[in-house]
Amino acid sequence: MSIQKPSIPKGTRDFGPAVVARRNYIFGIIRRTFEKFGYAPLETPTLENLSVLTGKYGDEGDQLLFKVLNSGDFLKDVTADDLQNDDGRATRRVLPKLAEKGLRYDLTVPFARYVVMNRGTLVFPFKRYQIQPVWRADRPQRGRYREFYQCDADVVGTDSLLCEAEIVLMMCEVLDTLNKEAKSEDQKLKYTIKINHRDALRGIFFAAAENRSKESDFFVVLDKLDKIGTEGVKQELKERGFSNNGFQWLTYLLRTDDGNRKMTSEERMIYVNAMFKEIMSDPNAEPVGSKGIKQLQEVFNILRGFDFKQFQNLEFDPTLARGLSYYTGCIFEIKINNVNMGSVSGGGRYDNLTGAFGLPGVSGVGFSFGVDRLYDCLEELNLFPEGAAATTRCLIANFDAAAMTAMLPVLRDLRAAGIASELYPEPAKLAKQFKYADGKGIAYVLLQGPEELALNTFKLKDLRTGQEQTLTLPEVVATLG
Amino acid sequence: MSIQKPSIPKGTRDFGPAVVARRNYIFGIIRRTFEKFGYAPLETPTLENLSVLTGKYGDEGDQLLFKVLNSGDFLKDVTADDLQNDDGRATRRVLPKLAEKGLRYDLTVPFARYVVMNRGTLVFPFKRYQIQPVWRADRPQRGRYREFYQCDADVVGTDSLLCEAEIVLMMCEVLDTLNKEAKSEDQKLKYTIKINHRDALRGIFFAAAENRSKESDFFVVLDKLDKIGTEGVKQELKERGFSNNGFQWLTYLLRTDDGNRKMTSEERMIYVNAMFKEIMSDPNAEPVGSKGIKQLQEVFNILRGFDFKQFQNLEFDPTLARGLSYYTGCIFEIKINNVNMGSVSGGGRYDNLTGAFGLPGVSGVGFSFGVDRLYDCLEELNLFPEGAAATTRCLIANFDAAAMTAMLPVLRDLRAAGIASELYPEPAKLAKQFKYADGKGIAYVLLQGPEELALNTFKLKDLRTGQEQTLTLPEVVATLG
Incomplete structure (x- = not known):
């Protein structure tokens, strides 16, 4: 045996005892919250068939999948011709011959696969949570790893907005439980749960953009609102070729105050909805955005039924987009205001989870916690309990x-x-x-x-x-x- | 997106809610036991560099490693020449160009790597436990999976036999805790912890085999003792080319009764040790087997100091070999007597955990539970608590x-x-x-x-x-x- 200085692959981590204990503390709170709300645990294999994974995460995702070499004589179907033709497609041609399996890339696709494979025996609505690592061959950098955990909870097989309201409750319960360890107000996670509905977002798009083929371009720009402001958004939309015919509506739709003070989330829903109706030329037509606003108002009503006390942490933000395009209803995101960190949790409703596997019409809603980011927040605030380590x-x-x-x-x-x-x-x-x-x-x-x-x-x-x-x-x- | 009937790779499993809950019940008991005995959790990455894994598990192990294709242009260093030469070594030649990383194959090698990489900051003796999945590209069959969990506890940096005694205590504690759910004696796991020492085993080999180059052959045959009996062992040794000069000693060494009744474990230690001394021609020399017996007796003494009540479950078996060749001291194995199943736990002491990584002289002792087998035992005995699902x-x-x-x-x-x-x-x-x-x-x-x-x-x-x-x-x- 040759002697070597050992190392671990870049983008991966060893977790020593103190860190494992602290991570388990976070996992435990998330798990107990999920279970208290009736979500049951699911675990899927690390190895999935590439036929299941490929094409589900876009072209970039396909690139970032870790592929596992077939065992035995993995070269048996590869020919010299496969390599010689330097048309830049050699890897694409050879890959299916070398590798049939890949590493789990997220928890949603395996969940969809599981639902389809077990649809005969599952009782719907099916509420599952899943806390497992995923792998992405991304360029490692600070806070971005090639192996990291996701904590997902999803319910499929019901359209009830009770599920959306309970996601807000679960988000609060996890963060409030973590905050119980705070010895002062300064140590607490100050959080905002942003909520929106894809239809409200589309309402803005329809109001402001004449060219309806450039939806994703529009949202990319809108996503910069916090940084560049309303005028900056208009300017950049113009640069990207949007006509400014609808731009005046943006000024109204993006307002967050009523001239004197910041609107509450529910005031803003009423206001935005009124704007949507104003924009419509036909006073009898139901604007696309109104359906979204109505559902959001219903979520707020259900929360009121729960005697929810934290509306000050729940912010309707009609510009919230969430990257993933498969969301079709309510969308969520948690921002920690006193730590400089991306969102620590997000989710939303989707219409067609299992369509790619031949089972259409399965709608659901789910969300996920980013444990690495939560860990960093707790560490920065010194919010871990003493005994956790x-x-x-x-x-x-x-x-x-x-x-x-x-x-x-x-x-x-x-x-x-x-x-x-x-x-x-x-x-x-x-x-x-x-x-x-x-x-x-x-x-x-x-x-x-x-x-x-x-x-x-x-x-x-x-x-x-x-x-x-x-x-x-x-x-x-x-x-x- | 094309529609396809999804499946999972052979040898892998989905664990639905009821199964996860039951597995977590077992993991929880193991984890709490490890922690009560001062073992702290460690987690290592799924992906390890192949330079760390290769050569540690023998040639067969190298074959069974899952290798992960390099990301990006994985073919960039592969030439057509690499493939064309059909000398049967193409895969061996191409592999280092295609793959730098592999999946964790066991928990011991990553532990050794961790100890070496962190030797400057770790406090020794270092007691760690690790509960994580491992992957082997083995032919899947009933009870053998390509992805399965191991639950290891090891302590390195001390020779104290207290560690060996505590392994026996932990084994009992896990099984006795599982047995607490039994509603009748029949439901209980009836277990035997077999214990031996590699030196006692070598004592038998030295007594019975003139050809000392064929140690592993000898142990392979001895391992069949339960099935083929002492005479069968002698016969097969002969067939494998051992001379029968030492065979008469085998009859004595393998005796389990004193003519009237089964010997207790401690009686058998005394008896076997006496035989070892008898065999030696020089009455002043210390036979190789005696050192092992002495250590085993010390482990029994420490257990008596703990007021250990379960000596009837602890069996000295001088023929116990354990497959892995890196053990050098005490070895352990748990057999469940009322379920037809291989050993559910095993372990032992090793002298040189980290030598392959350039850090010689780190000795330790550890053991591992096989959760899949324990699960099957509990299921067969209907021993899961009602609420676990x-x-x-x-x-x-x-x-x-x-x-x-x-x-x-x-x-x-x-x-x-x-x-x-x-x-x-x-x-x-x-x-x-x-x-x-x-x-x-x-x-x-x-x-x-x-x-x-x-x-x-x-x-x-x-x-x-x-x-x-x-x-x-x-x-x-x-x-x-």
Whole structure:
């Protein structure tokens, strides 16, 4: 065996004990929230057939799929001719011969595949959550990894807007639960849940753009509103070849205040809807945007039925677009206002999840948390609970072989009481054992020197405060338990 | 997009909600046990560099590694010449040009890589557990998958036999905790933890085989002892070219009774050790097997210090070999006696975990649970707890839009009490809603018809017993909580 300096592939990460514990803390809160709302766990394989994955994420997505080499003689169907023809399509020609499988790219396509494969036995509406890693052969950079987790919850088989309202509730519950650890207001995640409806968005597009073939161009520009303002949006639309015939409507539609103060989300819905009706030349026609506004108002009504208290965190934003084109109804996004970070969660309703697999008409709504970003937010705000990083609570010091034997029943009793404990595995200098406890984030060290042994007591040292107590074993258990 | 009938790669599995919940039940018990014993979680990437993986699992292992195609123009270094030369080595020649990364094959090599990469910051002894999937391009068959989980716990940086004793304790704790769900003795996992030491095994080899170059051949035959008996072993050794000069010792060494009754494990250690000494021509020399026996006896002593009660489950078996050649000290294996299944757990001590990565002298000991096999055992014994399969505890029936609105605060209150609940998302026939609850394994349905509404009460139906109660909301919460 040759000796080598080992490394890990770029864009991947090892998670050491402290980080795993903190990640699991976040996963646990998300999982418990999903389950409390009736979502059940699903896990799909890491390996999917490329026939399932290809063509679902656009051309760029196909490029970013990790493909797995066929096992055995993977070259058996590849010919020299396949390579020689340098028309730039060699990889495309050879790929199907080399690789049949790829790595999961998101959790939505595997979910759709699962629904189609199991449609005979599933009970609809089917509410599932899925917390698993995905892989993308993207260029790694700060905050962008080639292997990262997604946490998705989706319900398919119902159009009920109760689902949309509950997504808002789940988003709040996860963030509010994380905020419970805050020791001051400054430590809290200050969040805004932005909500919109694709039809409201289309209403703006229809009002402002005469050229209806350039929808995605329009939304790309609109997405910059925060950065360049309404006038900047108009200017850039013009540069991209939109005529300014409808531009005056944009000024009205993008208003966020009533002249005196910021409109509430529900005031803005009423206002935007009034604008949509104004824009229509035919006063009897239902503007496209109004359907969206009506559904959004219904979501707000359902939330009021839940006695929802956090409307100040929920913002109707008629310009919210969300990149993915398969959304057809309500769309969501969470922005953390006191940390400089992209959205930590997003989602929306889609009409046709499973069409590509031959099962049309399955509509649903779902959302996803970005755990890496949430982790970074919590770290920046110092919002992780103190205990989240450690596992062992108590280290028993090991003086010599005889003392070690005497401490075995003590160790057993601590563990029997559910206290994660360990005995330093060999006699060693105390300084070394304390260093071990410290390095591992262990809160307590338990010692029994000759004095304590004679009295059948123990010294319990709290490493965070430095305080020492002399206690009996039941008192130790009570203190640590 | 072309329409296709989707499928998953052979050897992989989807885990639906009921199965995930049951698997998580097992993972949870293993995880809590590891943590109680001071093991901290580690997670390594799915993708590893092939330079890290190759050469670590033998030639067969290298074949079974899943390799991931380089992204971008993966053909750029492949020439037509690479293919044309049909000397049977084309794949070996082309592979390094096509693929730099592979999928994790086990958890031990990534652990060793992690230890080497982080040796400057880790505090030793380093105790880590790791519960993650691994991938092998093996021929799929019943019980053998291409993607499956391993649950490993290892401690490196200490020779203390306390670690070996604690492995026995952890094995018992996991199985005893699973057994707590048993409603009768028949449902319990009847298990035997087999323990041996590589030196005791080598003692047998040295006693019985004159040709010391054929160690692995010898162990392959010895491994069949249960099936073919002592005489069968001798016969097959002969067929494989071993001389029968040492064979008479085998008869003694493989004895499990003292003529009247089965020896206890500790009696057998004394007996085997006496045999080893007998075999040695020089009465002053320490036989190779004795060092192993001495360590095993020390492990038993430490267990006695823990007041270990289950020596009847712990069997010294001097013929236990464990396939993996890197073990150098104690070795372990768990056999479930009342289910027809291979070992559900195994492990051992190794001298040189990280040598291949340039860090010699790191010794450690570890073990692993096979969750798929444990799952099958629990299923066969019907030992899963009833609640393990369901997530939602209560479904609120949905009669019509008005009633739906009235039930929103009820739903909120149930969830606020920590009860996983859902409201059927749209008005529907009761039969359909009950079918939904049934299909999802939901225990209770909560209804409020006009009568109950008038009295501000609810009907709570237990779907398992069919019983209905009329209750106030606080009573409902108390019943479900």
